[in-house]
Amino acid sequence: MYSEKVLKEFRHPKNLGKIHNPDGLGKVGNPVCGDLLWIYIKVGKNKKGQEIIKDIKVKTFGCVAALATSSKLTTMAKGMTLDEALKINKEKIAKELDGLPPQKMHCSVLSMDGLRRAIEDYRNKKAGRIEPSKKQPSRSSCRHRNKKGNGKSN
Amino acid sequence: MYSEKVLKEFRHPKNLGKIHNPDGLGKVGNPVCGDLLWIYIKVGKNKKGQEIIKDIKVKTFGCVAALATSSKLTTMAKGMTLDEALKINKEKIAKELDGLPPQKMHCSVLSMDGLRRAIEDYRNKKAGRIEPSKKQPSRSSCRHRNKKGNGKSN
Amino acid sequence: MKRIYLDHAATTPLDERVLNAMQPFFWQKFGNASSVHSFGTEAREAVEKSRETVAKAINARPEEIYFTSGGTESDNIAILEIAYANRERGKHIVTSKIEHHAVEETCKFLEKDGFMASWLGVDKEGLVDLGEVGNAVTGKTILVSVMHANNEIGTIEPIVEIGKICREKGAFFHTDAVQSVGKEKIDVNKMNIDLLSSSAHKFYGPKGAGFLFVKEGTEIQPLMHGGGHERGLRSGTENVPGIVGLAAALEIAEKEREKENARERILAKKLLKGALGIENSWLNGPAIGPKRLSNNVNLGFDFVEGESMVLMLSDKGIAASTGSACSSKSLEPSHVLRAIGLPHVKCHGSLRFSLGRGTTAKDIDYVLGALPRIVEKLRKISPLRKGVDISEFEEDIEHVHGHEH
Amino acid sequence: MKRIYLDHAATTPLDERVLNAMQPFFWQKFGNASSVHSFGTEAREAVEKSRETVAKAINARPEEIYFTSGGTESDNIAILEIAYANRERGKHIVTSKIEHHAVEETCKFLEKDGFMASWLGVDKEGLVDLGEVGNAVTGKTILVSVMHANNEIGTIEPIVEIGKICREKGAFFHTDAVQSVGKEKIDVNKMNIDLLSSSAHKFYGPKGAGFLFVKEGTEIQPLMHGGGHERGLRSGTENVPGIVGLAAALEIAEKEREKENARERILAKKLLKGALGIENSWLNGPAIGPKRLSNNVNLGFDFVEGESMVLMLSDKGIAASTGSACSSKSLEPSHVLRAIGLPHVKCHGSLRFSLGRGTTAKDIDYVLGALPRIVEKLRKISPLRKGVDISEFEEDIEHVHGHEH
Numbered sequence A, B: 001m002y003s004e005k006v007l008k009e010f011r012h013p014k015n016l017g018k019i020h021n022p023d024g025l026g027k028v029g030n031p032v033c034g035d036l037l038w039i040y041i042k043v044g045k046n047k048k049g050q051e052i053i054k055d056i057k058v059k060t061f062g063c064v065a066a067l068a069t070s071s072k073l074t075t076m077a078k079g080m081t082l083d084e085a086l087k088i089n090k091e092k093i094a095k096e097l098d099g100l101p102p103q104k105m106h107c108s109v110l111s112m113d114g115l116r117r118a119i120e121d122y123r124n125k126k127a128g129r130i131e132p133s134k135k136q137p138s139r140s141s142c143r144h145r146n147k148k149g150n151g152k153s154n
Numbered sequence C, D: 001m002k003r004i005y006l007d008h009a010a011t012t013p014l015d016e017r018v019l020n021a022m023q024p025f026f027w028q029k030f031g032n033a034s035s036v037h038s039f040g041t042e043a044r045e046a047v048e049k050s051r052e053t054v055a056k057a058i059n060a061r062p063e064e065i066y067f068t069s070g071g072t073e074s075d076n077i078a079i080l081e082i083a084y085a086n087r088e089r090g091k092h093i094v095t096s097k098i099e100h101h102a103v104e105e106t107c108k109f110l111e112k113d114g115f116m117a118s119w120l121g122v123d124k125e126g127l128v129d130l131g132e133v134g135n136a137v138t139g140k141t142i143l144v145s146v147m148h149a150n151n152e153i154g155t156i157e158p159i160v161e162i163g164k165i166c167r168e169k170g171a172f173f174h175t176d177a178v179q180s181v182g183k184e185k186i187d188v189n190k191m192n193i194d195l196l197s198s199s200a201h202k203f204y205g206p207k208g209a210g211f212l213f214v215k216e217g218t219e220i221q222p223l224m225h226g227g228g229h230e231r232g233l234r235s236g237t238e239n240v241p242g243i244v245g246l247a248a249a250l251e252i253a254e255k256e257r258e259k260e261n262a263r264e265r266i267l268a269k270k271l272l273k274g275a276l277g278i279e280n281s282w283l284n285g286p287a288i289g290p291k292r293l294s295n296n297v298n299l300g301f302d303f304v305e306g307e308s309m310v311l312m313l314s315d316k317g318i319a320a321s322t323g324s325a326c327s328s329k330s331l332e333p334s335h336v337l338r339a340i341g342l343p344h345v346k347c348h349g350s351l352r353f354s355l356g357r358g359t360t361a362k363d364i365d366y367v368l369g370a371l372p373r374i375v376e377k378l379r380k381i382s383p384l385r386k387g388v389d390i391s392e393f394e395e396d397i398e399h400v401h402g403h404e405h
């Protein structure tokens, strides 16, 4: 069901854990549906003076695909400018992993969302806004996930 | 599907063939449905002076069960008084063969009918009646045979 | 006793190479193909590889192949579930008078459930008439089901053209290819097929395994509900050894097809020629050639009944069949022989030999040695013979007489 | 690498003795069981002998056993075709909330087709309440379908009593015994069962073979139409090796049942005890004992997700499952765990071990060595932990906290 690359990423995940005093934190997902992601970022500057993701860590509660995509996303995002990072989309993540099963595509949406929230959180804080819009539902809520896959139970 | 006894009877049939100038002849069945039986009898007398079946032969066009039952019937009937012979019924024939598949029970009906017709033919002739009621439909016409068995085709 | 199997249309022995391919999946790679762990993934890989093999053999895409338990199930899914999924578009189906019971009975079931079925007639050789197909298929027709090759008389139907008519008229086209897969070249694209049924045990694969091809985009729904296996169309734990065996058998059959067909055709000709030496006998179905499965020889003998011949042949070690359901278990004369216009009484005297990979010229000689004596023996005890008037038994009877061949 | 298979509820390896029993039917006695010749009769004998073996094992009569392609098919025939054959009497069915998808989805299909279904709840252990059954079954109820043993948490339902209620109220009683056949003693008469489903690959038999028991006199119709095999209820060439294998496997399972159950129960207890040493863990389903299948251990672990555990275990050579469809392919949390009242978030942390004939105490030690580290590793990277407030993510969420065990 999973590609070799997904399995490799799952087996050797990168950037898992947390950053103390992160510059931005994005919490997405829903433990009700079985996936939860917290993305921590530290922001720095590159030589051109652009803001980049200097460090990134992720904490994930979820399935194989959730773990693999969150790991993959962090390695992709690390070192990117914030604007570049915002352009990472679900297709790009899935492509890096040689694809995801259709019913697991939401996992890459989730990690993409997590990164965007973290950047948003950082920018909000910087702009002096106190809190990100926590209650805004994540794009990867259960509602997107009910399409029945190649199910089984035995 | 067939009992050992049916197969044995089929493999070693008795009294097959015809009698020239029979005392009685019973023609039953229907080649349309695949079974046709002609039973020939010679009538004699036993020591008590009762009329008995002195000789009996059968010609059969039909399936394994038709051949086996017509053979079995003739061996059963041979030597019986006509009245005894008229008491042979389909259950008795089937029993002698260790049973028949349900959809083949009509075969024993057929041979029983054949024998009755032959005796009837003999008695009619003796009474001076010219012809037995030929057109009277046999009890084992196709109509009785449409019940679907454990069919197959492949 | 020597045993000669000439009933390959009924079923075939498992090819030893096929069993070898299945072997690892009995107790080494025995996992459930839906399981996440390594036992599951190795089973899944085998299933998907098999799907690719099957797809390639009929020029389909792997996603268009659905594994089932056999030909009957494939036929039932195709016919019932196209009907139910498309009933809003029309309640008319078209099929032929010579289909296997798995198609025939399924269409009859639909008739009882409010659908209308048109039953296409066939000519003396068993061929459907394309003009009749064109007339039968209307805007209300949702499905046309005509078999690729007939199981009794071996007729190969003009399915390319039938498929074309269906495409033009917007009806789905299903073909029961249970007898032809592995024996005739199949290309679902070139042949305009939307659904195709197959059963592994007819081409030296395992019993209990089959597949259904469903062209992408075809509206269909499942017959059985459950865990959503086979992309939701066929639930149930995958029969991994069966699926692997099916694919292996098909691969072998495709590779050996042309050579084996040529070989069998020669033997079939030899058998036919010898058997027609018996008087009052004939061939049912088309002449041996491109319109007929290369391994099928269906003979008719006047005055004798098929089942008795089959059993007497069996006692000589020869496995043949009546070629129809009638004398084996049910009692109606063969609907196929009736459809090609054979009189009732003649339907009962049919005998089908279906050759296979193990058949040799010596086998045919042996059969030709045994057969005439058996026919003769049965004729001797039959009340029927040339010229016997059997009209007294039933009004509507045809006279018994020799049939040209 | 050492591989330890603890997913016997998903499927089992074929027993070598079973394959030996099947072997002659691959290419020696390979005939079609409906054929008249000797190849056919030897196949037919094997099928009927197998039918007797199966009948004897569950105290049924041979005529009441119908061979199918597996559990899903048996469930579908039982439920769909009792419903359609008895729709005139009433359009109400009763089932439970913890059925396998093969039953659940089939009942849902009937709901869409105009039938009414009542879904029985279960208690914390997964047991159906007999009072609720009594209330649910009315004069309009034609069918009650409650499984014998649950595939996820191993609960054994009170089917004797459920059957009794059905008898009294005149409803047919079907039980999905796919998980229990060969593991629990079954007597269809004493247990008041009208229909029972089984699948061979769950008791060391071949995949692609199953049976359905249908009590004599039960009104039912076929799901698949065709040659009229299996007394008209299940058409299609008989899978002779599969049928023979099913019967051989059942015979072995019955003979070894009690001893093997006792052995597995000891191992299950050992596994459970060790696993509960991990904090924030619990057992799903009844305590190990008569209410639970002896080979089933379904554990819950807070803060981690099942599929990830399964794959990490697999990387250590251990085959387990989440015990539910949710994380393997579809995405809903297990309906069984939901039905026993487990909060949503806890459903995702379930792990099912199902033991089998090959399982040893050493295997359990190995698992108990690997499991704590895997749970720990996943917990370390999980954002969840005791006391973390996750209510911000969804209004209706339960708080994450340790669950008593």
Ligand SMILES: Cc1ncc(COP(=O)(O)O)c(C=O)c1O
Pocket (backbone or CB within 6 Å): A153, A154, C235, C236, C237, C238, D009, D070, D071, D072, D073, D075, D100, D102, D147, D149, D150, D151, D176, D177, D178, D179, D199, D201
């Ligand atoms: C309780 C139960 N019912 C039905 C089934 C379906 O059986 P199969 O997958 O063999 O069709 C299974 C197993 O998958 C099961 O565990």
Ligand SMILES: Cc1ncc(COP(=O)(O)O)c(C=O)c1O
Pocket (backbone or CB within 6 Å): B153, B154, C009, C070, C071, C072, C073, C075, C100, C102, C147, C149, C150, C151, C176, C178, C179, C199, C201, D235, D236, D237, D238
């Ligand atoms: C033409 C045709 N269709 C369908 C079938 C049914 O296949 P199965 O018996 O494998 O289900 C058969 C053989 O029995 C057949 O010959």
